[in-house]
Amino acid sequence: MTISDEALHKEVTAWLAANWKPTFRGRAAAGSAGGASPEWLTMVVEARWAVPRWSEQWYGRGLDDHQARIVERAFAAVGAPGSGQDRSNLWANTALAYASPSFKAKIVPALLKGEVGMCLLYSEPGAGSDLAGVRTRVERVDDHYVVNGQKVWTSSAAEADYGMLLARTDWDVPKHKGLSFFFLPMKQPGVEVRPLRQITNESHFNEVFLTDAIASAENLLGPLGGGWGVLQTALAYERSVMGEAARGPRSGAKETGGETNLIDLAREAGRLNDPLIREDIARVTALKMLNRMNTARAKADLAQGTSSPIMSLGKLAMSRILHEEARVRTAILGAGSLLEGPDHPRAEDANFLTLNAYFTSIGGGTDQIQRNIIGERVLGLPKEPEVDRDVPFRQVRGG
Amino acid sequence: MASFTDEDRTALTDAFRRLLNDRAGEADVRRVMETPEGYDRDLWRQIAEMGVVGLVVSEDHGGGGGGPVELERIMEEAGAVLLCGPLLSSGVLAASLIQALGNEDAKARLLPGIADGSLIATAALTGDAGEWTPEAIEVSATEDGALTGVASYITHGQNADILLVAAHMADGIGVFEVAADAPGMTITALPAFDHTLRIARIEFAGTPAKALRSDGPCWDAIEAALDMTRIALAGEQAGGARRVLEMTVDYAKARVQFGRSIGSFQAIKHMAADLLLESESATSAARHAARALADGADDVRSSVALAAFACADAFTTVTATSVQMHGGIAFTWAHPAHLYLKRARSDAQLFGTPSFYRERYLQAFGA
Numbered sequence: 056m057t058i059s060d061e062a063l064h065k066e067v068t069a070w071l072a073a074n075w076k077p078t079f080r081g082r083a084a085a086g087s088a089g090g091a092s093p094e095w096l097t098m099v100v101e102a103r104w105a106v107p108r109w110s111e112q113w114y115g116r117g118l119d120d121h122q123a124r125i126v127e128r129a130f131a132a133v134g135a136p137g138s139g140q141d142r143s144n145l146w147a148n149t150a151l152a153y154a155s156p157s158f159k160a161k162i163v164p165a166l167l168k169g170e171v172g173m174c175l176l177y178s179e180p181g182a183g184s185d186l187a188g189v190r191t192r193v194e195r196v197d198d199h200y201v202v203n204g205q206k207v208w209t210s211s212a213a214e215a216d217y218g219m220l221l222a223r224t225d226w227d228v229p230k231h232k233g234l235s236f237f238f239l240p241m242k243q244p245g246v247e248v249r250p251l252r253q254i255t256n257e258s259h260f261n262e263v264f265l266t267d268a269i270a271s272a273e274n275l276l277g278p279l280g281g282g283w284g285v286l287q288t289a290l291a292y293e294r295s296v297m298g299e300a301a302r303g304p305r306s307g308a309k310e311t312g313g314e315t316n317l318i319d320l321a322r323e324a325g326r327l328n329d330p331l332i333r334e335d336i337a338r339v340t341a342l343k344m345l346n347r348m349n350t351a352r353a354k355a356d357l358a359q360g361t362s363s364p365i366m367s368l369g370k371l372a373m374s375r376i377l378h379e380e381a382r383v384r385t386a387i388l389g390a391g392s393l394l395e396g397p398d399h400p401r402a403e404d405a406n407f408l409t410l411n412a413y414f415t416s417i418g419g420g421t422d423q424i425q426r427n428i429i430g431e432r433v434l435g436l437p438k439e440p441e442v443d444r445d446v447p448f449r450q451v452r453g454g
Numbered sequence: 455m456a457s458f459t460d461e462d463r464t465a466l467t468d469a470f471r472r473l474l475n476d477r478a479g480e481a482d483v484r485r486v487m488e489t490p491e492g493y494d495r496d497l498w499r500q501i502a503e504m505g506v507v508g509l510v511v512s513e514d515h516g517g518g519g520g521g522p523v524e525l526e527r528i529m530e531e532a533g534a535v536l537l538c539g540p541l542l543s544s545g546v547l548a549a550s551l552i553q554a555l556g557n558e559d560a561k562a563r564l565l566p567g568i569a570d571g572s573l574i575a576t577a578a579l580t581g582d583a584g585e586w587t588p589e590a591i592e593v594s595a596t597e598d599g600a601l602t603g604v605a606s607y608i609t610h611g612q613n614a615d616i617l618l619v620a621a622h623m624a625d626g627i628g629v630f631e632v633a634a635d636a637p638g639m640t641i642t643a644l645p646a647f648d649h650t651l652r653i654a655r656i657e658f659a660g661t662p663a664k665a666l667r668s669d670g671p672c673w674d675a676i677e678a679a680l681d682m683t684r685i686a687l688a689g690e691q692a693g694g695a696r697r698v699l700e701m702t703v704d705y706a707k708a709r710v711q712f713g714r715s716i717g718s719f720q721a722i723k724h725m726a727a728d729l730l731l732e733s734e735s736a737t738s739a740a741r742h743a744a745r746a747l748a749d750g751a752d753d754v755r756s757s758v759a760l761a762a763f764a765c766a767d768a769f770t771t772v773t774a775t776s777v778q779m780h781g782g783i784a785f786t787w788a789h790p791a792h793l794y795l796k797r798a799r800s801d802a803q804l805f806g807t808p809s810f811y812r813e814r815y816l817q818a819f820g821a
Contacts, residue, residue, distance in 0.1 A: 336816060337815050340819070341763070341815065344760060345738060345764060348738035348742045349738045365734050372735075423724065426723060426728070430724065433727075433730065434723075436707060436715070436718065437717055437718040439718055
């Protein structure tokens, strides 16, 4: 079935006009399509707008990317969430690709409707940059799996119904080959969630202790031992969602201009005539502008069908911008940065940014890992020899 | 202005690249940089025939009617091979200045020759201070157009047939046309650190000159010509940075130490990744500024300033780091890395320093 762009646009705008109300904005389950109530998301799913690229069997319309974006733009135009989940919903996409037929039939619609909360059980205290080195152990016992280990950096773990779990099921094969991927039920006695206090004094992340936690056979995604492949799919969706997720100053000051922010700050502090401060502000402002120009050029290249090496540079560029901006804010404030608390919002901004810049330069792959990826995948430089690559994992050194 | 399509730009850029690959390789650069005039006249004629020298000259004066967008693309190619010659001085700076001054007689007399490459022109815009500001001009003109004083850092001044000289007049800055063989003038070729470049200093002692705008000050026309020149230079820097990074990455793959390609070491790989960000950012900045100038965009002032310092810094960083990444081989005269490093260091000083443009960039935001 094909539909013209005009007819499609007319259909989706008419449906939105008839159904969308701003009061539908609300909280769905953790990790689901941003800021919408399950009631609204259910309507979007049933009207087949949630995943227009997917087949009709799976709540979609089988549209191509061009037409799917017509639908997404119509939703964006009225501020309605819930469409384009075939691009953005990493949980549903992963489940659709790898879950067993019976589990998929239950979990996919629930994920699209925001009825199920999710979290990620990837990193471990001993497996950060080297994710394939996870040591959480999964053993088959009768008709189910038993999970023991510790995960870390888990957002929304306390609210989640399921965690996407990467764990080891075979210790006698090399590290990438002994991993499996599960939707682990979180609301059970074997799962203990402890909030982590961050250097910013916030708590966005948790530690998750797994002690004889149970997963059923249908909670396995992909084949046993095929977890690394499932993870790659999930990571690809996660990266596309993360995009430009970096946060600015704590006070939530609008970052639309960015440059005026630093200029205003220096003027307010009486430092705008300091030539070193001026040079610093110009440098940081330029880095931000260059990153925007790079992103725009990458998008233009993509629209012309050529893939761009620039995309992979954005995260590295953002790390530098945030650390540099923090440094310049601190330099402008001078001794003012000694203070904290609500009576000292400028110091709060500078100090928070100084600490939270590491969220970008460490989280989601450190700058150093990012440079490896750019060097190897973009520039084609050879990988470092990996001493643990072809060794049974049982013999690999941990620590 | 003629309107270039993307296809036109690609065709011209591809043809130019092929010509340069044939005729302006490293061996050619090394050969011509040691000659007194510093460029290959035969190649120059071919570049002119292709329409590159007169690219931004209007069509009714024998040029291509192009603008900053196509110029920037062309200059990326020129920068990649370290093209030697007065393309920037004559085809961009002098041609743009003559057009910006709007003197119909001068346009008719000078532009066709500049466009077909038979006439070499350049502009003398600063003195021994080497700052491209009105205050740094050290030449004065009398009522009847006789020039006295000093101009320096004149790119291809010793190659030029015609010099466009900025001078103080009673009511501001004027621009004067002087023939290279005019009396009362001493042209000295300065020893340039970048051997692919030619720089001259001129002492004027009552040199007769022709005022190119009679109705008042012309610093605005000089700024307009400098904007076009900054875009061209930014393109050259971006193209040069990209080529040097390619060269360096190729070497890091091929060079083996400790039984491994040195590019497999993170110490080298991470430097390469950082340089990719530098060179891609330079390309984005140069192209954005070209587009802003072509469109007369609101952000043209900040965009051109940003391109000026970001591309200068990127080219300098990439070429300097490249020497380190190559190791000993790049410390030899025989290796091309130093040629690019020297060009990058020279480009970063021409027509204003990175610090000068950072300050101008900040001022564009009202600071």
